[in-house]
């Protein structure tokens with residue numbers, strides 16, 4: 001048994017695809033952002049960033065990662081920055097199969113502008129330099145993301161993804 005960790009930039013589809021993948025495989029689903037909100041008594045991610053800062057958020061993020069039962073049957077939607085802080089990527093690799101959902105900054109921008117919900121403190125839809133920001137973060141973070149066991153480039157659907165995974169589970 002192996003947990004499956006979906007990693008990648010915000011809006012790459014970790015939460016949406018993760019939930020569908022879990023249903024398809026008969027796995028449990030967990031979203032680390034939701035675990036953080038629970039751990040923080042229902043405060044929003046924006047509130048945590050604004051009140052306590054990113055470093056505090058990253059501490060909680062690291063802590064909740066360690067609460068997920070290792071070698072179990074969870075599909076884990078991680079937060080976009082998770083693999084890039086602390087020893088999180090090494091921990092993910094040691095505790096399951098990791099999949100990088102690789103979507104271009106242009107495509108991420110398009111999705112962010114289209115979908116009004118899901119506010120993200122580091123990626124403001126009103127910001128005229130959002131594309132620049134996405135490109136910069138994408139470049140900085142690829143070092144971590146590309147350590148995943150698999151990379152899926154471009155849009156994918158749950159049927160394709162679960163077929164690709166069959167041999168490894």
Ligand SMILES: Nc1ncnc2c1ncn2[C@@H]1O[C@H](COP(=O)(O)OP(=O)(O)O)[C@@H](O)[C@H]1O
Nearest residue numbers: 009010011012013014015016017111115155156
């Ligand atoms: N494969 C996809 N094709 C088109 N839109 C998608 C796809 N996956 C996710 N989206 C849309 O992009 C938005 C962000 O997806 P989400 O799952 O929250 O990403 P993440 O958890 O990686 O930040 C959602 O509104 C979702 O509907």
Ligand SMILES: O=C(O)C1=C[C@@H](OP(=O)(O)O)[C@@H](O)[C@H](O)C1
Nearest residue numbers: 009010011033079080081120121
């Ligand atoms: O990229 C990031 O640093 C973040 C991504 C968010 O998760 P999603 O990738 O699910 O949007 C959330 O954890 C927080 O806003 C920080």
Ligand SMILES: [Mg+2]
Nearest residue numbers: 014015077078
């Ligand atoms: Mg998400």
